[in-house]
Amino acid sequence: MNAGLIGVGKYVPSQILTNADLEKRMDTSDEWIRTMTGIEERRIADDSMDTSDMAYNAAVEAIRHAGIKAEEIGLILVATVTPDRPFPSVSTMIQERLGAKNAAAMDISAACAGFMYGVVTAKQFVESGVYDYILVVGVEKLSKITDWEDRNTAVLFGDGAGAAIVGKVSEGRGILSFELGADGSGGKHLYQDKYLHMNGREVFKFAVRQMGESAVNVIEKAGLEKEDVDFLIPHQANIRIMEASRERLGLPVEKMSKTVHKYGNTSAASIPISLVDDLAEGRVKDDDILVMVGFGGGLTWGALCIKWGR
Ligand code: UT7
Numbered sequence: 217m218n219a220g221l222i223g224v225g226k227y228v229p230s231q232i233l234t235n236a237d238l239e240k241r242m243d244t245s246d247e248w249i250r251t252m253t254g255i256e257e258r259r260i261a262d263d264s265m266d267t268s269d270m271a272y273n274a275a276v277e278a279i280r281h282a283g284i285k286a287e288e289i290g291l292i293l294v295a296t297v298t299p300d301r302p303f304p305s306v307s308t309m310i311q312e313r314l315g316a317k318n319a320a321a322m323d324i325s326a327a328c329a330g331f332m333y334g335v336v337t338a339k340q341f342v343e344s345g346v347y348d349y350i351l352v353v354g355v356e357k358l359s360k361i362t363d364w365e366d367r368n369t370a371v372l373f374g375d376g377a378g379a380a381i382v383g384k385v386s387e388g389r390g391i392l393s394f395e396l397g398a399d400g401s402g403g404k405h406l407y408q409d410k411y412l413h414m415n416g417r418e419v420f421k422f423a424v425r426q427m428g429e430s431a432v433n434v435i436e437k438a439g440l441e442k443e444d445v446d447f448l449i450p451h452q453a454n455i456r457i458m459e460a461s462r463e464r465l466g467l468p469v470e471k472m473s474k475t476v477h478k479y480g481n482t483s484a485a486s487i488p489i490s491l492v493d494d495l496a497e498g499r500v501k502d503d504d505i506l507v508m509v510g511f512g513g514g515l516t517w518g519a520l521c522i523k524w525g526r
Contacts, residue, residue: 218390219342221335222349222526223282223381226492227273228374228479229261235371242367249371254455258374258480260359266300267377268309271355274377274488275310278351282381286314289381290347292321293337295330295354295484297408297513298361299323306355316351327406328451328512329396330354330484331378335520336394338382353379354484363411372453373412374480378488385526389503393437393521395430402515423457423511428464430519431509435465438521442466444505449494451510452476452486461509473499483512500524 234257235246249255261270271294279286292314294307307321326333331354338350355377364370384390405418427450435442442465450458452475462472473490482489487508494500502525509519 217343218385218392219339219382220385220390220522220526221380222383222385223278223284224379224488224492224495225274225277225281226376226378226489227270227277228259228376228489229265229270231260231262232257233260238371241364242370244367244371253372254476255372255480256477259376261357261375267296267298267355267357268300268306270357270375270377271306271353271379272310272313274355274379275314275351275353278379278381279314282349282383284349284381286316287318289316289319289349289351291338291341291350292316292319293324293334293350293352295324295326295334295352296356297325297327297483298357310353319351326512326516327514328453328483328486329510329514329516329518331487332508332510332518332520333396333516335380335382335391336396336518339391339394342382342384348383350382351379352382353377354488356483356485358412358483361408361412366411368416369412369414372481374482376479376482376485376489378485378492380488389523389525391520391522393434394519395433395437396518397516399515405515406513420454420457422515423453424460426511426517427457427461427509430517431461431465431507434507434519434521440505440521445507446504447471447473447494447500447506449473449487449490449506449508451512452479452490453481465507
């Protein structure tokens with residue numbers, strides 16, 4: 217019996233910050249941002265919308281999509297590096313608001329790979345029969361740790377949330393394989409003190425190598441070939457990194473998810489947000505073989521190979 221994603225949801229704030237808006241605030245250009253990152257605009261949450269509010273909104277949609285009741289959820293996992301406060305956790309905050317009174321709750325800190333870590337953890341509990349349904353949320357309000365004076369990072373990030381319900385799926389479908397990893401020696405390249413700091417070049421090199429390797433590894437672990445992959449959902453950090461992993465798999469452009477242009481890098485939220493748009497716009501269908509792959513601060517990485525459908 218496999219666990220799979222049986223419902224998904226997303227929330228992005230309505231306020232749009234364009235490259236043209238950023239040109240007015242700092243020494244940058246639309247041309248540089250588009251060429252170097254693929255980003256055209258990003259969403260920014262206002263003061264009334266904290267991380268837990270976005271997580272709640274995405275979770276409500278995922279629960280509805282899965283057709284379950286909040287009381288049936290056994291565990292809530294929220295992947296975020298921008299919680300409302302150090303504790304209580306975002307997961308306990310949304311547990312209360314959702315009325316998920318039978319759920320245990322904890323947050324996961326694995327930066328942009330956090331949603332991958334959450335889904336893989338959920339899979340273990342579902343397949344061992346401990347919980348029937350697990351809510352996994354990837355959510356970030358990166359705007360609150362962004363140094364708006366630092367053009368190296370301020371142009372890259374956005375706010376948003378994506379959520380999934382992990383539960384049992386029919387024979388042959390669901391999560392076929394996964395890979396998780398970490399390399400703490402690279403922690404110095406991407407971290408937060410007051411603000412987020414990044415050595416873009418180092419993270420870029422790591423990302424290109426790791427995204428390709430992890431994608432290939434999960435395909436092999438699933439007993440499949442590159443040619444079997446129908447769709448790739450890479451972490452939406454930078455179009456050049458995404459293109460490198462697509463090329464490594466030999467996939468055509470239309471077989472890769474691309475939302476980085478409209479949401480920027482939303483860290484742990486980027487893969488589930490993209491998945492929701494890909495489903496809504498018909499790019500992901502039942503029985504498709506999907507590869508999802510993320511990387512981020514830590515350094516951390518994670519990948520999944522999934523046969524889509526319930
Ligand atoms: O989710 C995981 C987190 N992070 C990432 O995935 C990011 C990974 N890294 C990257 O995507 C890339 O490293 C960046 C897009 C951030 C930067 O690209 P790069 O090819 O590594 O360029 P660079 O940092 O070496 O900067 C090139 C030039 C520099 O000018 P000089 O020193 O060559 O004169 C920068 O000062 O571009 C300059 N620059 C900018 N110019 C205009 C840096 N940021 C900006 C900016 N606007 N916003």
